[in-house]
Amino acid sequence: MEYLQIEKNASPYTVKYYLNDLETFNQFLMVEGIENLADVDYRLIRVFLTSLYDKKLSRRTVSRLISSMRSFYRFLEREDKVSSNPFLQVTLPKTTKPIPGFMYQEELGKLFEVNDMSDPLGQRNQALLETFYATGIRVSECQSLTLQDIDFTIGTMLIHGKGRKERYVPFGRFAEIALETYMNEGRNVLLKKSNVATNAVFLNAKGTPLTVRGMRLILTKMVEKASLTIHVHPHKLRHTFATHMLNEGADLRSVQELLGHESLSSTQIYTHVTKDHLKNVYMKAHPRANN
Template sequence: MEKEEQLLNTRLEFKSFIDYLRNERRYSENTVKSYQKDIAKFLIFLNDNSIDYREITIDIIRSYILELTITHHSKATIKRIISALKHYYKFLYLRKYINQDVFELISSPKGEKKLPDFLTTNEIDLLLDENKKRTDELADRDQAILELLYASGLRASELINLTLQDINMRERIIRVFGKGSKERIVPFSKTARCAIEQYMQGSRPKLLTNNPKGENHIFLNSHGEKLTYRGLEYILSEVEKKTGIYLKLHPHKLRHSFATHLLNEGADLRTIQELLGHESIGTTQIYTHVTYSEMKNTYDKSFPRARKRRSE
């Protein structure tokens, strides 16, 4: 057993925190695993230096941040780790495992602003058109996944957790349970509806024959079971191989494309915030940087003085 697993398995308070994330906050398994990994590293750091987790100080936390920096962790990674530890220690304090929450006095480092990676409308059209030409037995499922991810901006976890009861084909709306089990209603396009209908009448019934227990989730793997996150990533990788269109596909890339294209077509930020399920408008505002960048490129190509200066 690995050192971090041995350490964490002896901590009842840690198990209690993980149960809280899963059962009360309803975080995805990937998020829970990320918390486990980040908190484990800190507890091992304390253990290696013979420090009781209940007796940490601001200087100890700063020493840990310095160690992360020296070992070439990015600002974004350090920010994520500190965020996880702040959440953990707040939980410990509220549940009376510790007498004070020192992390309350720690500010997270400012993260590096990374612009969302997205596909152009031409790339989206090419991807969907080429995938539609496939004739293998899972082609209609993969087309439905691509169409719905792009047409709704769903997170990967939201897509794989969709059930038959969550989707209204007639009205073209989905009931989505996002982060923290927050419910929202998301519309989807007519082309996505058509792709889903073809999948529901085509390969889905065949996939279900591989699972005697039946399955209520919409998107299934080859065993007729609910897709996993890794399974979805594998499907997108296979789509690239089968179509010959290599765009570094990822569920979040299609989500970013959805939001960016909406903004480019004039949708307001508040609407996009609601559709994406962002808690803060600040999270949605990053897409304005993308469209401003695109706007500047158009300006540089079109404005006479800009063209002249580029050629000088």
């Protein structure tokens, strides 16, 4: 845990999953009667994999478990607890990444029209929606936003991302107007309902920091008001941000940086969506696209 938290700078969620995976492997070793981690070989790992598939675990889960154990044995090698890493011989099962769902401009337009801008909660909801779409930040990142993180003079937010990594993300005029309206008016009204001082940007009806669950609920209610038949969650707005940016010509590296993705492969999933979009544009626009 110290290695993950201090040296790898892993998030609490990552540490939690690693420990869960280690416990799964430990339970397996106990059943097999293996007491020494150095006694684990390729044959035993194959038995371990079979036991995982017998539990009807998905390929994605199995892949994560193998990855966790590979990292664990790498750590054991470094600490001179084992002489080799048997998990290096195991091929990770191929996982199919689902193409992310996103919203069309028409659907988004309806969402932006449902909030009552004369009401403190309506101002908050509009600012929340504009922030999600303008920046593509994760819901946890939005929940942890403080007043000091927003710089209106240059139109950027300091985002505290996964693994304690920080990045600056710009926001546009619509988000600026919505945030200033809420922070100068609605937020002050909500703050008076609580005796607790807070720097959190988004507050609930009681004047205390809005939770991740609360943010999801707000979006669900907005969808109901807009009479939309789609399911909208914060991550769908993140997908929408990335897809729209690429559709309008943004390069992959820039979108990767804005999203806070560590590897480009995480961002590349959005190119599948944009390829479909480009194909539709081509088929409609090119004189010799159709017979």
